[in-house]
Amino acid sequence: MxxxxxxxxxxxxxxxxxxxxxxxxxxxxxxxxxxxxFNLDTKGFYQNFIAxxxxxxxxxxxxxxxxxxxxxxxxxGLASFIYLLLFAWLFSNAIYYxxxxxxxxxxxxxxTSSVSAGLGEAALKLFRVWDxxxxxxxxxxxxxxxxxKIVTDQRPFNKRAxxxxxxxxxxxxxxxxxxxxxxxxxxxxxxxxxxxxxxALGLPAFLGYNANQTYNAHRDRSGATAEDxxxxxxxxxxxxxxxxxxxFGIAKxxxxxxxxxxxxxxxxxxxxxxxxxxxxxxxxxxxxLYHSNSTLSFSNFxxxxxxxxxxxxETMIETSLFGLNQGSFMxxxxxxxxxxxxxxxxxxxxxxxxxxxxxxxxxxxxxxxTYKQWGYNYFFDQSYFTEQTExxxxxxxxxxxxxxxxxxxxxxxxxxxFYAKFITVSNHYPYTTSLIGDEIxxxxxxxxxxxxxxxxATANYLDSSVKAFFDYLKATGLYEKSVIVLYGDHxxxxxxxxxxxxxxxxKDSETWSDYENAMLQRVPYMIVxxxxxxxxxxxxxxxxxxxxxxLEHLLGIKADNYLQVGQDLLSPENDQIVAMRTSGTFITPKxxxxxxxxxxxxxxxxxxxxxxxxLAEVEAIREAASAQLKASDxxxxxxxxxxxxxxxxxxxxxxxSYIDSLEAELAIEKELGSQSTSLYSQNGNKSTVDxxxxxxxxxxxxxxxxxxxxxxxxxxx
Numbered sequence: 001m002x003x004x005x006x007x008x009x010x011x012x013x014x015x016x017x018x019x020x021x022x023x024x025x026x027x028x029x030x031x032x033x034x035x036x037x038f039n040l041d042t043k044g045f046y047q048n049f050i051a052x053x054x055x056x057x058x059x060x061x062x063x064x065x066x067x068x069x070x071x072x073x074x075x076x077g078l079a080s081f082i083y084l085l086l087f088a089w090l091f092s093n094a095i096y097y098x099x100x101x102x103x104x105x106x107x108x109x110x111x112t113s114s115v116s117a118g119l120g121e122a123a124l125k126l127f128r129v130w131d132x133x134x135x136x137x138x139x140x141x142x143x144x145x146x147x148x149k150i151v152t153d154q155r156p157f158n159k160r161a162x163x164x165x166x167x168x169x170x171x172x173x174x175x176x177x178x179x180x181x182x183x184x185x186x187x188x189x190x191x192x193x194x195x196x197x198x199x200a201l202g203l204p205a206f207l208g209y210n211a212n213q214t215y216n217a218h219r220d221r222s223g224a225t226a227e228d229x230x231x232x233x234x235x236x237x238x239x240x241x242x243x244x245x246x247x248f249g250i251a252k253x254x255x256x257x258x259x260x261x262x263x264x265x266x267x268x269x270x271x272x273x274x275x276x277x278x279x280x281x282x283x284x285x286x287x288x289l290y291h292s293n294s295t296l297s298f299s300n301f302x303x304x305x306x307x308x309x310x311x312x313x314e315t316m317i318e319t320s321l322f323g324l325n326q327g328s329f330m331x332x333x334x335x336x337x338x339x340x341x342x343x344x345x346x347x348x349x350x351x352x353x354x355x356x357x358x359x360x361x362x363x364x365x366x367x368x369x370t371y372k373q374w375g376y377n378y379f380f381d382q383s384y385f386t387e388q389t390e391x392x393x394x395x396x397x398x399x400x401x402x403x404x405x406x407x408x409x410x411x412x413x414x415x416x417x418f419y420a421k422f423i424t425v426s427n428h429y430p431y432t433t434s435l436i437g438d439e440i441x442x443x444x445x446x447x448x449x450x451x452x453x454x455x456x457a458t459a460n461y462l463d464s465s466v467k468a469f470f471d472y473l474k475a476t477g478l479y480e481k482s483v484i485v486l487y488g489d490h491x492x493x494x495x496x497x498x499x500x501x502x503x504x505x506x507k508d509s510e511t512w513s514d515y516e517n518a519m520l521q522r523v524p525y526m527i528v529x530x531x532x533x534x535x536x537x538x539x540x541x542x543x544x545x546x547x548x549x550x551l552e553h554l555l556g557i558k559a560d561n562y563l564q565v566g567q568d569l570l571s572p573e574n575d576q577i578v579a580m581r582t583s584g585t586f587i588t589p590k591x592x593x594x595x596x597x598x599x600x601x602x603x604x605x606x607x608x609x610x611x612x613x614x615l616a617e618v619e620a621i622r623e624a625a626s627a628q629l630k631a632s633d634x635x636x637x638x639x640x641x642x643x644x645x646x647x648x649x650x651x652x653x654x655x656x657s658y659i660d661s662l663e664a665e666l667a668i669e670k671e672l673g674s675q676s677t678s679l680y681s682q683n684g685n686k687s688t689v690d691x692x693x694x695x696x697x698x699x700x701x702x703x704x705x706x707x708x709x710x711x712x713x714x715x716x717x
Contacts, residue, residue: 013069015075015153016165022063022083023056025137028204030055030202032133037094040199041361043395047199050179054202057173059086062204064169070096072154089203091134095127103194103206105335110422130198137309176201213332221337224638232563232640235631240560241549241571246516247296249556251529253350255482256342256551257473258317258421259466262310262396263492264459266301266522268506273456275443281553282456285467289486289526295535298569300589301525302543303490306581309434311365313489313544318342318374319695320548320564322632325581327434329636334370338642340562342548344651346419349557353377353415357407358423359385359398359477362658372653378665379658380410396425399439401694408472408689413665414695416481416677422469427462427492431455438696449500455492468694475691476679480530483554488523495520515604518587518594521580527554541576541589542569545628565632579625586625591618608621 034040034051042048063086066079087532089104095105180187180200187200188209197206270287272279281287290297305312305323311330320342325330343354355378357619362368371379382388385398385406404422411420426435431454435442442457464648466486473479493501496516507516525547530536539667545566549559553568567574578587585594591607592599597619598607607614635638657664669676679688 005413013151013153015155015157016161017077017483018076018153019060019063019067019165022079023059026063026083026086026090027055028504029087029134029137032391033094035089036130038097038195039361039456040195042199044545045557046179046183050183051199053179054176054200054205057169057176058204059200061166061169061173062086064162064165065688067157067165068159073710075157076152085600086204087134089207091131093203094134095136103198103203105194106207109469144422163511173201173205194366195361216332220360220637221639224634226643228634228638229640229643232631232634235627236563236565237560237563239567239575239628241567241573241575243553243558243568244570244572245533247570248553249299250532251483252556253417254529255417255478256346256352256419256555257482257484258419258467259484259486260310260314260421260423261462261488261524262424262426263487263490264427264462264488264524265492265520266299266488266524267520268456268459269524271456271505273443273445273504277448280443280456280460282459283463285463285470286486286524286526289528290524290537292528294528294530294537296527296529296570297535297537298542299522299537299539300541301487301523301569302521302541302578302580302587303488304525304543304545304578304580304622305490308365310489312581316544316566317487317547319561320545320562320566321636322452322545322565322579322581322629324636325633328365330370331442331704333636333639334366334373337373337639339373340641340644340646340648340651342551343377343419345552345557345562346417346555347375347377350417350555352417352419354419355380355410355414356423357403357410358382358425359388359393359403359406360423361427361458362397368658371391371658372656373651375651375656377656378410378661380407380413380661381658384410384661393552394426394428396428398425399435400424400426400462401468404465404469405473405689405692405694408692409687410662410665412476412679412680412683412688413662413669415672416679424462424465426465427455427458429492431492432459435697435713437531438698441697441701445501445504446527447504449497452493452497452501452504457494457641464697464700465694468692472688476683476688478679482530483551484528485547485551486524486526486528487544488525489544490523491521492547493520513604513606514595514597515592515599516605518592518599519604521587529554536596539589540569540574541587542567542574543578544576545579545632562648563635563641565628565635575624577621577624577628579628581629583626584622587620588621591621593618593622594652 031052040051041050063079063082066075066082069075069078069079094102138533151590165232184196184200187196187438194210197209202211209444252567265688269290271282273282274280289295296688303313307326308315308328308330311328315321315323315329315334319339324332333437343352346352347354354376356367356371356376358367359382362383368379368381386392386402388398392399397403398406403424407422414420430451432450435457439461442460444453445456447453468486470479473482473484498517499512502509502512502516527550546569547566547606549564549568550570552559553570559568580586580594584596586592588601590601592601598610599605600607610618664680669678669681680686
């Protein structure tokens with residue numbers, strides 16, 4: 001101990017000691033910010049270890065650059081300046097996060113006037129007493145300087161040793177990145193969330209990552225002109241599918257409720273899992289909707305996502321434009337591009353209020369920024385709901401029944417007509433972590449793959465959650481006033497696992513082919529129009545890109561006024577070409593091109609030696625699919641909607657704030673008084689929260705669910 005006390009002063013008087021002192025102080029401040037000011041949503045030892053590690057590599061690399069300087073004053077000045085920059089970036093983000101629940105991006109810095117407007121006079125109110133922790137080192141340094149305790153090292157640092165420090169920091173960053181990729185594969189290519197980047201790599205690395213994203217986006221955007229809009233408009237005009245008179249406008253003026261069915265595939269509809277000689281219906285309620293005359297059901301509706309997965313599905317559902325070929329549109333462009341999405345269109349044409357309900361972090365997939373560009377008035381993320389625990393949630397947010405239950409308080413205060421989207425999460429990979437307690441009971445499948453085994457139980461839980469919400473809508477009278485759209489966002493069982501799934505769905509694992517993989521890309525798509533009697537099951541081939549034009553026509557809105565590349569699924573003019581994001585991949589009623597192979601869609605037979613007429617047909621389809629993707633990509637990467645003049649007023653995203661949304665709803669109710677159209681007002685200013693009932697699996701089935709429980713594996717993707 002005595003030797004340590006003697007060693008420390010000597011180390012502090014060296015240049016390397018000064019660098020490591022600044023590094024240590026910055027590291028401690030960063031950890032303070034991580035666990036006091038930020039919500040990194042870390043779970044478990046591994047994620048916390050990465051978060052504790054990540055401030056060190058980039059800070060050491062940057063502060064260590066000063067070691068290359070021989071001049072004493074320049075060395076200490078440069079090291080201190082770099083440290084001050086790191087500190088300023090950290091502290092600015094800590095303050096900014098309190099208002100916006102996000103991190104400062106390059107776009108934010110470039111739009112300094114918007115940032116100032118966002119903070120305004122409330123900036124001082126964002127400071128907290130504990131912010132003094134960030135400044136303790138400066139107080140100590142001033143004290144030491146006055147006492148003349150700070151001694152500078154006049155000796156230049158060895159160049160080879162300087163290079164070794166740089167190499168060590170780069171190696172340390174590589175280790176950090178490797179560990180982060182294990183925790184979250186494709187972290188940088190898919191984006192996911194600003195929070196994930198900061199949690200994994202730190203704030204300086206996030207700035208570099210965001211700068212690269214911004215550069216690529218601005219490069220594409222700056223090269224686009226109004227002339228690029230012409231071929232896109234020509235394409236949309238030529239491929240517009242006129243409405244079906246039988247259905248056009250049948251839902252006009254109704255509330256629109258979207259229910260996002262996480263990872264639910266079409267094959268579970270009407271599916272019964274056989275266990276010990278007994279049949280267990282996986283989705284009984286969704287099955288009843290699927291066959292109802294009040295539902296427009298589609299049996300050949302395909303997901304068309306790529307790396308953006310859920311975010312790609314949302315992008316298509318809301319805008320009828322594809323996600324990107326690489327990465328996520330919502331992450332790379334969602335917060336900056338001019339967009340004309342469903343919430344904005346319905347607000348302008350029908351006076352709709354809009355909201356999203358999601359029991360996960362608002363920054364995931366950059367939703368908190370993208371939703372503003374789409375025109376959502378409110379976004380109720382996990383900060384509005386029951387605090388998450390191991391009992392009521394898992395990696396991707398609150399369990400569905402709790403999310404629906406907690407949403408009622410906010411839904412009932414929305415002015416009607418409204419456009420509301422509910423994003424479920426419990427049926428998310430790995431399908432083994434979200435069901436505990438009284439929800440345990442639905443049997444596991446019997447395969448060698450635990451993911452497949454648990455999939456049916458979480459799908460059943462999702463089904464009962466949706467039923468509970470429908471029961472609430474009926475109890476309050478909202479059901480008859482609404483059109484409810486349910487859609488699966490993407491596959492739940494991946495292609496690599498499908499051979500293990502094969503025996504459960506009547507297929508042979510040994511003869512499983514890419515054709516079967518293609519057919520399993522079907523996801524549910526149902527539009528429930530209460531009171532309608534001419535619904536049914538439609539075999540039209542289509543996908544998520546076609547959802548918005550279909551909805552618009554049901555609401556009596558002509559879709560040809562907007563830059564949307566999808567087609568109304570109810571229109572007899574629908575081309576029935578399902579373009580996939582992977583080049584050359586498509587699905588039609590006659591041909592399926594998937595993984596480089598060509599099949600007859602009806603029979604699944606592979607076409608190994610096509611004749612000239614078949615080649616000509618297939619090439620025409622491939623060109624049509626490519627043209628649709630090309631038109632969409634031109635709009636998305638070139639931000640072409642900014643040049644469009646179609647009478648829809650421009651949207652000012654800066655006017656939206658997702659802080660204190662309930663207070664905003666209540667203020668509108670108070671201002672409108674007797675003119676308020678919210679459910680709460682129409683119910684005599686009485687809450688409807690108690691009308692939501694969500695009995696557990698065991699309550700519904702009278703079981704104890706011990707041997708058939710899902711496992712509690714904590715793996716994820």
